[in-house]
Amino acid sequence: MSAGLPWIDPPLPLPTLPHRPRIAYLITNSEIGGAQTHVAHLLRAMRERADVMLLAGGDGPLFALAGDLGIPAVRLAQMDNALSPLRAVHALRELTAALRGAAPDVIHTHSAKASALGRIAGRILNLPVVYTVHGFAFKPAAPWKRRAVGRLVEWALAPLTAQMICVAGAERAMAQALPIPASRISVIPNGIADAPRAASPAGPLRRIVTVMRLAQPKRPDIVIRAFAKALPEGELVIAGDGPQRDSLTQLAAQLAPGRVRFAGNVDDIAALLATAQAFVLASDHEGLPISILEAMRAGLPIVASDLPGIREQLEDGRSGVLVPGNDPTAFAASIDRLASDAPHRIALGDAARARWQQAYGLEPMIQATWAVYQRVLAGSRPLAVRASAS
Numbered sequence: 001m002s003a004g005l006p007w008i009d010p011p012l013p014l015p016t017l018p019h020r021p022r023i024a025y026l027i028t029n030s031e032i033g034g035a036q037t038h039v040a041h042l043l044r045a046m047r048e049r050a051d052v053m054l055l056a057g058g059d060g061p062l063f064a065l066a067g068d069l070g071i072p073a074v075r076l077a078q079m080d081n082a083l084s085p086l087r088a089v090h091a092l093r094e095l096t097a098a099l100r101g102a103a104p105d106v107i108h109t110h111s112a113k114a115s116a117l118g119r120i121a122g123r124i125l126n127l128p129v130v131y132t133v134h135g136f137a138f139k140p141a142a143p144w145k146r147r148a149v150g151r152l153v154e155w156a157l158a159p160l161t162a163q164m165i166c167v168a169g170a171e172r173a174m175a176q177a178l179p180i181p182a183s184r185i186s187v188i189p190n191g192i193a194d195a196p197r198a199a200s201p202a203g204p205l206r207r208i209v210t211v212m213r214l215a216q217p218k219r220p221d222i223v224i225r226a227f228a229k230a231l232p233e234g235e236l237v238i239a240g241d242g243p244q245r246d247s248l249t250q251l252a253a254q255l256a257p258g259r260v261r262f263a264g265n266v267d268d269i270a271a272l273l274a275t276a277q278a279f280v281l282a283s284d285h286e287g288l289p290i291s292i293l294e295a296m297r298a299g300l301p302i303v304a305s306d307l308p309g310i311r312e313q314l315e316d317g318r319s320g321v322l323v324p325g326n327d328p329t330a331f332a333a334s335i336d337r338l339a340s341d342a343p344h345r346i347a348l349g350d351a352a353r354a355r356w357q358q359a360y361g362l363e364p365m366i367q368a369t370w371a372v373y374q375r376v377l378a379g380s381r382p383l384a385v386r387a388s389a390s
Contacts, residue, residue, distance in 0.1 A: 021377055022051045024104035026095070026118045028079055028111040030060030032240070032265045033213055034290040035110045035134045038190055040065055042108070045366045047071060050373070053102055055079075055095065056114075061265075074098045081113060083149060088117065096121045105377055106130060106162075112137045116153050119160040128162035128376050132188075133171050135287030135309070141217065142285060154178055162376045165369070167288040170308030186372055189312075190288045191365030192297060195270035198353075199298045201277045201345040205338055206234045209276040209300075211269060211291040212283070214242030219282035219305070219326060221251060226280070226331030228255035231339060235259055237276070239266040273298040277345065278338050282326055286310055296320075296356035301348035303334045319355040320348060 023046060027039050039054075040062060046052050053072040056062055057079030066073040076098065078091035095117055099107065108130045109118035115131045122129035137150025158164070158178040164185045166172040175185050208227060212218040220238055227236040236256065238248075241264050252260035266272050269291075273279065279295035281304040288309040295302050296313070302320035304310050314320035321334045338345050 020050060021105040021373065022053070022103065023373065024053050024055055024099060024102055024107045026055045026107055026109045026114045027062070028056070028081055028114040029058045030054075030056040030062035030075075031058055031213075032061060034190075034287075035132075036060065036062055037192075037290050038132070038134070039110055041192070041362060041365070042369065043069060043071055045362075046370070049370060053104065055098055055102075057091075072102075074102070079114060079117075083145075088113070092117045092120060096124055099125055099127065106373060108132065108373075110134060112150060112153075116157055119157045122162075123160050128379075129160065130163045130165060130372060130376060131161050132165040132167065133175065133287065134167055135285060136171060136174050138174075139285040143216070162379075163372050165372060168309040168312050170312065171287055186368070188365055188368040188372070189360055190290050190293060191360050191362040192290060192293050192356075193362040195297060197270050197274035197298070199274050199276055199300045199349065201299065201301050201349040202342055203277060205231070205277045205345070207237060207276045208234070208278045208280055208335070209237045209239065209273055209295075210280050210282075211239045211266075211273075211294065212281065213240050214238075214244040214248060217284040217286070218242075219284060220244070220248055222282035222326055222328050222331060223280050224248065224252050224255060224260060225328040226282075226335055227260070228252075229328065229332040230335035233259075234339075235261060237261045237263055237272065239263045239269065239272060241265050269294050270298065273300060276300060278303065278335065280331065280335065281305065281310075282323075282331065283307065284326065288313060292320075293356060293360050296352040296360065299349040299353040301338055301345045302352055303331060303338070313355070313360070314352070315355060319351040 025039055043052055054066045055074045055076055057076045063073050076094055078094045099121055106128050107118050107122050109115035110132050119129045138147045155178055158180040161180055164175055164180060166175055166187050167190050169187055172185055172187050210223050212220060214220055273295060279300040279302045281291060283305050286307045286309045292310060292313050304320060305326055306322035306324040323330045323334055
């Protein structure tokens, strides 16, 4: 059991695999984001133990990473986040053909659409599918249409899941309502490696950083409003991009002219966080956001939406400030206190760093995920038998 994470199951004896397995990592979009960062960590680590490949939509930096690592990659032209049933059928055909050619031993899926189509393709090809839930689409805060579709899809496809990995205990609680045995649900928190740079929150609060995609469910508008209200001076840096950028730029120009910098996609997040004195994240719903882990690792005081996964990360507010209800005024009040209380900033930053060291390092995540592969593969038929059956 991991210290401070009571919902993580104790380790079980592991089988020995007879050969070097082939693992196909599947994600809907190759853009920059938390799930993509998670997949990048897995690609780097697992290539030492298995023959890995990447399948993804879009033309984002995951493909560049795969190229740098010498990992085979397939761009799925039909794979995107659209809810169109016809497009999903085309994407399934494309995906099934790619997997049949790659002949992996296991498929590891990430993000909602890729995980839905990946499980169907796995059933067609008789391949086991591991599904990492970065955040269920049927959370109460999700838009009703996406919530309804998400619940229906997860209910229908849960039986096709060889192992479901939840990144937070709150996600497992939701998974337990699905038709999948509890023995096939694991909790493996996101983890990240240490970085050489750390923040210095003791100095005057001159810069706040947030890292997020500029699209739902993130709420950069709340961060901008709170920053403008709480700090008459200083800078807010928003790392990330997305379809809301133009409207957010207009909002920032109205409320805090010249003081909000849209940095776009940033390669070295650790270096950016090291220049800040605080980190803020607002969102309508989350799984276990990696941006929070990056801020914890940097030793920054954190102000964030009071959501189940973030609550787990910040120990119910002991390692950061949780703001209920996404109230911009409450966010502003929390930022104002950080600005006026250096000892409070230091204490929160130290607590966040200690919490990351205790619970969210990269190696425990890699080891736990590898253990899942071992168990899934030990329980599946040899690839040659599966191929002949398909």
